[in-house]
Amino acid sequence: MLCRILSVSSLLLTAATAWNTDVHNQIGFMAETFLTPSTTSVLQHVLGPQYSGSIGRAADWADAYAHTAEGSFSYQWHWIDSADEPPTSCNLCYDRDCSKGGCVVSAIANQTEILRDCIADVKHGILTDGSNITCSYALKWLTHFVGDVSQPLHASGTAAGGNLFNVTFNNISTELHAVWDGYIIYRDAGLSQFSHQSISPFMSSLVSRIKADDFSQPTAEWLACIDPATPRKCALSWARESNRWTCDYVYNQTYNDTDLATSGYAEGAYPIVELQISKAALRLATLLNRLVASGCKTGHEVVLQTNHNRQDSPKEADDVFT
Ligand SMILES: *[C@@H]1O[C@H](CO)[C@@H](O)[C@H](O)[C@H]1NC(C)=O
Ligand SMILES: *[C@@H]1O[C@H](CO)[C@@H](O)[C@H](O)[C@H]1NC(C)=O
Ligand SMILES: *[C@@H]1O[C@H](CO)[C@@H](O)[C@H](O)[C@H]1NC(C)=O
Ligand SMILES: *[C@@H]1O[C@H](CO)[C@@H](O)[C@H](O)[C@H]1NC(C)=O
Ligand SMILES: *[C@@H]1O[C@H](CO)[C@@H](O)[C@H](O)[C@H]1NC(C)=O
Ligand SMILES: *[C@@H]1O[C@H](CO)[C@@H](O)[C@H](O)[C@H]1NC(C)=O
Numbered sequence: 009m010l011c012r013i014l015s016v017s018s019l020l021l022t023a024a025t026a027w028n029t030d031v032h033n034q035i036g037f038m039a040e041t042f043l044t045p046s047t048t049s050v051l052q053h054v055l056g057p058q059y060s061g062s063i064g065r066a067a068d069w070a071d072a073y074a075h076t077a078e079g080s081f082s083y084q085w086h087w088i089d090s091a092d093e094p095p096t097s098c099n100l101c102y103d104r105d106c107s108k109g110g111c112v113v114s115a116i117a118n119q120t121e122i123l124r125d126c127i128a129d130v131k132h133g134i135l136t137d138g139s140n141i142t143c144s145y146a147l148k149w150l151t152h153f154v155g156d157v158s159q160p161l162h163a164s165g166t167a168a169g170g171n172l173f174n175v176t177f178n179n180i181s182t183e184l185h186a187v188w189d190g191y192i193i194y195r196d197a198g199l200s201q202f203s204h205q206s207i208s209p210f211m212s213s214l215v216s217r218i219k220a221d222d223f224s225q226p227t228a229e230w231l232a233c234i235d236p237a238t239p240r241k242c243a244l245s246w247a248r249e250s251n252r253w254t255c256d257y258v259y260n261q262t263y264n265d266t267d268l269a270t271s272g273y274a275e276g277a278y279p280i281v282e283l284q285i286s287k288a289a290l291r292l293a294t295l296l297n298r299l300v301a302s303g304c305k306t307g308h309e310v311v312l313q314t315n316h317n318r319q320d321s322p323k324e325a326d327d328v329f330t
Pocket of ligand 2: 119
Protein backbone atom coordinates (compact mmCIF):
# COMPACT_ATOMS: atom_id res chain seq x y z
CA MET A 9 0.00 0.00 0.00
CA LEU A 10 2.75 2.37 0.95
CA CYS A 11 4.38 1.87 -2.42
CA ARG A 12 1.18 2.65 -4.24
CA ILE A 13 0.64 5.82 -2.25
CA LEU A 14 4.16 6.95 -2.94
CA SER A 15 3.76 6.12 -6.61
CA VAL A 16 0.63 8.22 -6.80
CA SER A 17 2.39 11.13 -5.17
CA SER A 18 5.31 10.73 -7.58
CA LEU A 19 2.80 10.83 -10.40
CA LEU A 20 1.51 14.19 -9.28
CA LEU A 21 4.97 15.67 -9.21
CA THR A 22 5.83 15.83 -12.85
CA ALA A 23 8.52 18.46 -12.61
CA ALA A 24 11.39 16.10 -11.99
CA THR A 25 11.00 12.66 -13.49
CA ALA A 26 14.39 11.55 -14.65
CA TRP A 27 17.95 12.56 -15.15
CA ASN A 28 17.24 15.80 -16.98
CA THR A 29 16.58 15.22 -20.66
CA ASP A 30 19.97 16.54 -21.76
CA VAL A 31 21.70 14.17 -19.32
CA HIS A 32 19.80 11.30 -20.96
CA ASN A 33 21.01 12.48 -24.37
CA GLN A 34 24.56 12.54 -23.05
CA ILE A 35 24.34 9.01 -21.62
CA GLY A 36 23.18 7.90 -25.08
CA PHE A 37 26.07 9.71 -26.79
CA MET A 38 28.51 8.11 -24.36
CA ALA A 39 27.02 4.68 -25.08
CA GLU A 40 27.38 5.25 -28.84
CA THR A 41 31.14 5.42 -28.43
CA PHE A 42 31.09 1.78 -27.24
CA LEU A 43 28.82 0.31 -29.92
CA THR A 44 30.27 -2.01 -32.55
CA PRO A 45 29.79 -1.00 -36.19
CA SER A 46 27.29 -3.81 -36.70
CA THR A 47 25.28 -2.75 -33.63
CA THR A 48 25.22 0.82 -34.89
CA SER A 49 23.98 -0.21 -38.30
CA VAL A 50 21.27 -2.54 -36.96
CA LEU A 51 20.04 0.06 -34.47
CA GLN A 52 19.83 2.69 -37.20
CA HIS A 53 17.17 0.56 -38.89
CA VAL A 54 15.30 0.04 -35.63
CA LEU A 55 15.31 3.73 -34.80
CA GLY A 56 14.33 5.32 -38.08
CA PRO A 57 15.86 8.08 -40.19
CA GLN A 58 14.88 11.11 -38.09
CA TYR A 59 17.52 10.23 -35.47
CA SER A 60 20.40 9.75 -37.95
CA GLY A 61 21.26 6.51 -36.20
CA SER A 62 21.91 8.24 -32.87
CA ILE A 63 20.52 6.65 -29.72
CA GLY A 64 21.77 9.74 -27.90
CA ARG A 65 19.39 11.99 -29.79
CA ALA A 66 16.58 9.51 -29.16
CA ALA A 67 17.35 9.15 -25.46
CA ASP A 68 15.01 11.87 -24.17
CA TRP A 69 11.93 10.84 -26.18
CA ALA A 70 10.60 8.72 -23.30
CA ASP A 71 10.13 11.72 -21.01
CA ALA A 72 8.15 13.67 -23.57
CA TYR A 73 6.07 10.61 -24.42
CA ALA A 74 5.29 9.90 -20.75
CA HIS A 75 3.76 13.36 -20.50
CA THR A 76 1.36 12.83 -23.42
CA ALA A 77 -2.12 11.39 -22.92
CA GLU A 78 -1.20 8.50 -25.21
CA GLY A 79 1.99 7.70 -23.34
CA SER A 80 0.88 8.32 -19.76
CA PHE A 81 0.79 4.58 -19.06
CA SER A 82 4.59 4.59 -19.34
CA TYR A 83 5.13 7.35 -16.78
CA GLN A 84 5.63 4.95 -13.88
CA TRP A 85 8.13 2.90 -15.89
CA HIS A 86 10.78 5.52 -15.10
CA TRP A 87 11.39 4.45 -11.50
CA ILE A 88 10.91 1.77 -8.82
CA ASP A 89 9.72 2.84 -5.38
CA SER A 90 11.48 0.85 -2.66
CA ALA A 91 9.69 0.53 0.69
CA ASP A 92 12.83 0.97 2.79
CA GLU A 93 14.14 3.55 5.22
CA PRO A 94 17.37 5.19 4.17
CA PRO A 95 19.83 5.80 5.65
CA THR A 96 18.95 3.20 8.29
CA SER A 97 17.98 0.42 5.92
CA CYS A 98 18.11 0.09 2.16
CA ASN A 99 16.62 -2.73 0.14
CA LEU A 100 14.72 -3.29 -3.03
CA CYS A 101 12.49 -6.29 -3.75
CA TYR A 102 10.92 -6.81 -7.13
CA ASP A 103 7.65 -8.36 -5.93
CA ARG A 104 7.12 -5.79 -3.23
CA ASP A 105 8.33 -2.69 -5.01
CA CYS A 106 7.49 -3.03 -8.71
CA SER A 107 4.01 -1.53 -8.97
CA LYS A 108 1.14 -3.05 -10.89
CA GLY A 109 1.46 -1.48 -14.31
CA GLY A 110 5.22 -1.75 -14.28
CA CYS A 111 8.37 -0.09 -13.01
CA VAL A 112 11.78 0.68 -14.43
CA VAL A 113 12.98 -2.89 -13.83
CA SER A 114 10.04 -4.59 -15.57
CA ALA A 115 10.16 -2.02 -18.35
CA ILE A 116 13.84 -2.72 -19.07
CA ALA A 117 13.06 -6.45 -19.16
CA ASN A 118 10.01 -6.04 -21.39
CA GLN A 119 11.60 -3.68 -23.88
CA THR A 120 14.75 -5.84 -24.06
CA GLU A 121 12.60 -8.83 -25.05
CA ILE A 122 10.78 -6.78 -27.68
CA LEU A 123 14.01 -5.34 -29.03
CA ARG A 124 15.49 -8.82 -29.42
CA ASP A 125 12.74 -9.71 -31.94
CA CYS A 126 13.18 -6.37 -33.68
CA ILE A 127 16.89 -6.97 -34.14
CA ALA A 128 16.11 -10.37 -35.67
CA ASP A 129 13.69 -8.63 -38.05
CA VAL A 130 16.40 -6.18 -39.12
CA LYS A 131 18.80 -9.04 -39.78
CA HIS A 132 16.15 -10.76 -41.89
CA GLY A 133 15.48 -7.57 -43.85
CA ILE A 134 11.89 -7.35 -42.57
CA LEU A 135 12.50 -4.17 -40.57
CA THR A 136 14.17 -1.17 -42.19
CA ASP A 137 14.16 2.60 -41.61
CA GLY A 138 12.20 2.56 -38.38
CA SER A 139 9.11 1.04 -40.03
CA ASN A 140 7.95 -0.73 -36.87
CA ILE A 141 6.94 1.74 -34.16
CA THR A 142 6.89 -0.92 -31.42
CA CYS A 143 10.55 -1.50 -32.20
CA SER A 144 11.63 2.14 -32.31
CA TYR A 145 9.80 2.72 -29.02
CA ALA A 146 11.52 -0.31 -27.48
CA LEU A 147 14.98 1.02 -28.33
CA LYS A 148 14.16 4.54 -27.17
CA TRP A 149 12.69 3.28 -23.91
CA LEU A 150 15.56 0.93 -23.22
CA THR A 151 18.09 3.71 -23.87
CA HIS A 152 16.23 5.97 -21.45
CA PHE A 153 15.50 3.45 -18.71
CA VAL A 154 19.05 2.10 -18.41
CA GLY A 155 19.87 5.73 -17.64
CA ASP A 156 17.05 6.17 -15.16
CA VAL A 157 17.79 3.02 -13.19
CA SER A 158 21.27 4.37 -12.46
CA GLN A 159 19.93 7.52 -10.76
CA PRO A 160 19.80 6.70 -7.02
CA LEU A 161 16.49 8.45 -6.48
CA HIS A 162 14.83 6.44 -9.27
CA ALA A 163 15.30 3.38 -7.10
CA SER A 164 14.00 4.81 -3.84
CA GLY A 165 10.46 5.28 -2.58
CA THR A 166 11.33 7.63 0.29
CA ALA A 167 9.56 10.99 -0.04
CA ALA A 168 8.38 9.91 -3.50
CA GLY A 169 11.91 9.51 -4.82
CA GLY A 170 13.03 12.66 -3.00
CA ASN A 171 10.45 14.79 -4.83
CA LEU A 172 8.89 15.71 -1.47
CA PHE A 173 12.21 16.34 0.26
CA ASN A 174 12.79 20.09 0.15
CA VAL A 175 16.36 21.36 0.02
CA THR A 176 18.30 24.43 -0.99
CA PHE A 177 20.83 24.26 -3.81
CA ASN A 178 22.88 27.28 -4.77
CA ASN A 179 20.35 29.50 -3.02
CA ILE A 180 17.44 27.97 -4.96
CA SER A 181 14.62 26.26 -3.08
CA THR A 182 14.20 22.89 -4.75
CA GLU A 183 13.89 19.24 -3.82
CA LEU A 184 16.33 16.39 -3.56
CA HIS A 185 15.20 14.56 -6.68
CA ALA A 186 15.91 17.55 -8.88
CA VAL A 187 19.30 17.96 -7.23
CA TRP A 188 20.27 14.43 -8.31
CA ASP A 189 18.62 14.68 -11.74
CA GLY A 190 20.56 17.74 -12.80
CA TYR A 191 21.92 20.26 -10.33
CA ILE A 192 24.84 18.15 -9.11
CA ILE A 193 26.10 17.10 -12.53
CA TYR A 194 25.71 20.62 -13.95
CA ARG A 195 27.74 22.06 -11.11
CA ASP A 196 30.32 19.31 -11.51
CA ALA A 197 30.62 20.12 -15.23
CA GLY A 198 30.52 23.86 -14.62
CA LEU A 199 27.61 24.58 -16.96
CA SER A 200 23.86 25.05 -16.87
CA GLN A 201 22.96 22.33 -19.33
CA PHE A 202 24.41 19.83 -21.82
CA SER A 203 23.85 19.63 -25.56
CA HIS A 204 20.93 17.58 -26.85
CA GLN A 205 22.79 17.05 -30.15
CA SER A 206 26.31 15.86 -29.45
CA ILE A 207 28.56 14.59 -26.69
CA SER A 208 29.90 17.27 -24.39
CA PRO A 209 33.60 17.47 -23.46
CA PHE A 210 32.71 16.66 -19.86
CA MET A 211 31.04 13.40 -20.91
CA SER A 212 33.87 12.62 -23.35
CA SER A 213 36.23 12.78 -20.42
CA LEU A 214 34.06 10.25 -18.60
CA VAL A 215 34.30 7.97 -21.65
CA SER A 216 38.10 8.25 -21.50
CA ARG A 217 38.01 7.37 -17.83
CA ILE A 218 35.80 4.34 -18.52
CA LYS A 219 38.30 3.15 -21.13
CA ALA A 220 41.17 3.71 -18.72
CA ASP A 221 39.35 1.90 -15.88
CA ASP A 222 39.74 5.02 -13.79
CA PHE A 223 36.81 4.94 -11.35
CA SER A 224 36.47 3.98 -7.71
CA GLN A 225 34.91 0.68 -8.83
CA PRO A 226 36.62 -1.40 -11.55
CA THR A 227 34.72 -1.11 -14.84
CA ALA A 228 34.79 -4.88 -15.24
CA GLU A 229 32.58 -5.14 -12.15
CA TRP A 230 29.97 -2.88 -13.71
CA LEU A 231 29.41 -5.58 -16.29
CA ALA A 232 28.91 -8.42 -13.83
CA CYS A 233 25.29 -8.75 -14.96
CA ILE A 234 24.64 -7.79 -18.58
CA ASP A 235 22.83 -10.72 -20.10
CA PRO A 236 20.13 -10.24 -22.72
CA ALA A 237 18.70 -13.59 -21.57
CA THR A 238 18.05 -12.35 -18.01
CA PRO A 239 17.24 -8.64 -18.36
CA ARG A 240 14.98 -8.49 -15.31
CA LYS A 241 17.57 -10.00 -13.01
CA CYS A 242 20.27 -7.65 -14.32
CA ALA A 243 18.07 -4.55 -14.20
CA LEU A 244 17.16 -5.41 -10.62
CA SER A 245 20.84 -5.66 -9.71
CA TRP A 246 21.45 -2.22 -11.25
CA ALA A 247 18.48 -0.79 -9.32
CA ARG A 248 19.82 -2.28 -6.10
CA GLU A 249 23.15 -0.57 -6.62
CA SER A 250 21.38 2.75 -7.09
CA ASN A 251 19.17 2.15 -4.09
CA ARG A 252 22.29 1.41 -2.01
CA TRP A 253 23.53 4.96 -2.57
CA THR A 254 20.47 6.32 -0.80
CA CYS A 255 21.80 4.79 2.43
CA ASP A 256 25.46 5.34 1.70
CA TYR A 257 25.21 8.97 0.66
CA VAL A 258 21.98 10.55 -0.56
CA TYR A 259 20.16 10.54 2.81
CA ASN A 260 23.18 10.04 5.01
CA GLN A 261 23.80 13.74 5.53
CA THR A 262 22.38 16.67 7.37
CA TYR A 263 20.85 19.06 4.91
CA ASN A 264 18.64 21.42 6.78
CA ASP A 265 19.95 24.93 7.09
CA THR A 266 22.67 24.10 4.62
CA ASP A 267 22.96 24.90 0.95
CA LEU A 268 23.82 21.59 -0.72
CA ALA A 269 25.84 23.34 -3.42
CA THR A 270 28.26 24.84 -0.93
CA SER A 271 28.03 22.59 2.15
CA GLY A 272 30.27 19.90 0.66
CA TYR A 273 27.28 17.71 -0.25
CA ALA A 274 27.56 18.42 -3.98
CA GLU A 275 31.32 17.82 -4.06
CA GLY A 276 30.84 14.53 -2.22
CA ALA A 277 28.21 13.53 -4.77
CA TYR A 278 30.27 14.31 -7.89
CA PRO A 279 32.10 10.96 -7.98
CA ILE A 280 28.85 9.10 -7.36
CA VAL A 281 27.00 10.84 -10.18
CA GLU A 282 29.97 10.45 -12.53
CA LEU A 283 30.15 6.75 -11.70
CA GLN A 284 26.43 6.13 -12.12
CA ILE A 285 26.24 7.96 -15.46
CA SER A 286 29.29 6.12 -16.74
CA LYS A 287 27.90 2.75 -15.65
CA ALA A 288 24.63 3.48 -17.42
CA ALA A 289 26.41 4.30 -20.67
CA LEU A 290 28.69 1.26 -20.65
CA ARG A 291 25.90 -1.09 -19.58
CA LEU A 292 23.56 0.20 -22.25
CA ALA A 293 26.17 -0.22 -24.98
CA THR A 294 27.19 -3.65 -23.78
CA LEU A 295 23.59 -4.83 -23.60
CA LEU A 296 22.89 -3.56 -27.12
CA ASN A 297 26.09 -5.09 -28.50
CA ARG A 298 25.20 -8.42 -26.95
CA LEU A 299 21.62 -8.28 -28.24
CA VAL A 300 22.90 -7.69 -31.76
CA ALA A 301 25.64 -10.31 -31.48
CA SER A 302 22.98 -12.68 -30.05
CA GLY A 303 25.30 -15.32 -28.80
CA CYS A 304 27.93 -15.02 -31.53
CA LYS A 305 31.42 -14.53 -30.22
CA THR A 306 32.53 -11.46 -32.06
CA GLY A 307 35.73 -10.78 -30.20
CA HIS A 308 36.35 -7.46 -28.59
CA GLU A 309 33.32 -5.23 -28.52
CA VAL A 310 35.11 -2.21 -27.13
CA VAL A 311 38.64 -1.37 -26.29
CA LEU A 312 38.95 -1.14 -22.54
CA GLN A 313 42.14 -1.07 -20.59
CA THR A 314 42.55 -2.70 -17.27
CA ASN A 315 44.19 -0.37 -14.85
CA HIS A 316 47.06 -2.40 -13.47
CA ASN A 317 47.75 0.20 -10.81
CA ARG A 318 44.66 -0.88 -8.94
CA GLN A 319 45.02 -2.45 -5.55
CA ASP A 320 41.90 -4.51 -6.14
CA SER A 321 43.12 -6.06 -9.44
CA PRO A 322 39.94 -6.44 -11.49
CA LYS A 323 39.28 -9.18 -13.99
CA GLU A 324 40.86 -8.75 -17.40
CA ALA A 325 38.60 -6.80 -19.72
CA ASP A 326 39.04 -9.62 -22.27
CA ASP A 327 37.10 -12.03 -20.08
CA VAL A 328 34.25 -9.63 -19.86
CA PHE A 329 33.81 -8.76 -23.47
CA THR A 330 34.07 -12.07 -25.25
C1 LIG B 1 27.00 7.68 6.92
O1 LIG B 1 28.30 7.93 6.45
C2 LIG B 1 29.28 7.92 7.45
C3 LIG B 1 30.62 8.27 6.84
O2 LIG B 1 30.47 8.84 5.57
C4 LIG B 1 29.36 6.57 8.11
O3 LIG B 1 30.26 6.60 9.18
C5 LIG B 1 27.99 6.18 8.62
O4 LIG B 1 28.03 4.87 9.11
C6 LIG B 1 26.96 6.29 7.55
N1 LIG B 1 25.67 6.02 8.11
C7 LIG B 1 24.82 5.17 7.56
C8 LIG B 1 23.52 5.01 8.24
O5 LIG B 1 25.08 4.56 6.55
C1 LIG C 1 5.56 -4.39 -22.62
O1 LIG C 1 5.62 -3.44 -23.67
C2 LIG C 1 4.46 -3.40 -24.47
C3 LIG C 1 4.67 -2.45 -25.64
O2 LIG C 1 5.83 -1.77 -25.61
C4 LIG C 1 3.30 -2.91 -23.63
O3 LIG C 1 2.12 -2.87 -24.40
C5 LIG C 1 3.12 -3.85 -22.45
O4 LIG C 1 2.14 -3.34 -21.58
C6 LIG C 1 4.43 -3.98 -21.69
N1 LIG C 1 4.29 -4.97 -20.66
C7 LIG C 1 4.82 -4.80 -19.46
C8 LIG C 1 4.60 -5.91 -18.49
O5 LIG C 1 5.47 -3.81 -19.18
C1 LIG D 1 6.75 -5.01 -34.89
O1 LIG D 1 7.70 -5.71 -34.12
C2 LIG D 1 7.12 -6.45 -33.06
C3 LIG D 1 8.28 -7.01 -32.24
O2 LIG D 1 9.13 -7.75 -33.06
C4 LIG D 1 6.24 -7.52 -33.65
O3 LIG D 1 5.62 -8.25 -32.61
C5 LIG D 1 5.18 -6.88 -34.53
O4 LIG D 1 4.40 -7.88 -35.16
C6 LIG D 1 5.80 -5.99 -35.56
N1 LIG D 1 4.77 -5.25 -36.26
C7 LIG D 1 4.69 -5.23 -37.58
C8 LIG D 1 3.58 -4.42 -38.18
O5 LIG D 1 5.46 -5.84 -38.30
C1 LIG E 1 8.22 21.81 0.13
O1 LIG E 1 8.13 22.87 -0.79
C2 LIG E 1 6.85 22.97 -1.37
C3 LIG E 1 6.92 24.02 -2.47
O2 LIG E 1 7.70 25.09 -2.09
C4 LIG E 1 5.83 23.30 -0.29
O3 LIG E 1 4.54 23.40 -0.86
C5 LIG E 1 5.85 22.17 0.73
O4 LIG E 1 4.99 22.48 1.81
C6 LIG E 1 7.25 21.96 1.28
N1 LIG E 1 7.26 20.74 2.09
C7 LIG E 1 7.78 20.68 3.30
C8 LIG E 1 7.73 19.36 4.00
O5 LIG E 1 8.30 21.66 3.83
C1 LIG F 1 19.79 34.08 -1.70
O1 LIG F 1 18.43 34.35 -1.97
C2 LIG F 1 17.88 35.33 -1.09
C3 LIG F 1 16.39 35.39 -1.34
O2 LIG F 1 16.06 35.09 -2.65
C4 LIG F 1 18.58 36.65 -1.34
O3 LIG F 1 18.07 37.63 -0.49
C5 LIG F 1 20.07 36.47 -1.07
O4 LIG F 1 20.76 37.64 -1.39
C6 LIG F 1 20.62 35.34 -1.90
N1 LIG F 1 21.99 35.05 -1.49
C7 LIG F 1 22.94 34.86 -2.35
C8 LIG F 1 24.30 34.57 -1.77
O5 LIG F 1 22.78 34.90 -3.56
C1 LIG G 1 17.89 19.78 11.36
O1 LIG G 1 17.98 18.37 11.44
C2 LIG G 1 18.32 17.91 12.72
C3 LIG G 1 18.55 16.42 12.62
O2 LIG G 1 17.99 15.86 11.49
C4 LIG G 1 17.19 18.27 13.68
O3 LIG G 1 17.54 17.83 14.96
C5 LIG G 1 17.01 19.77 13.68
O4 LIG G 1 15.91 20.10 14.46
C6 LIG G 1 16.79 20.27 12.27
N1 LIG G 1 16.77 21.73 12.25
C7 LIG G 1 15.83 22.42 11.64
C8 LIG G 1 15.97 23.90 11.71
O5 LIG G 1 14.89 21.90 11.05
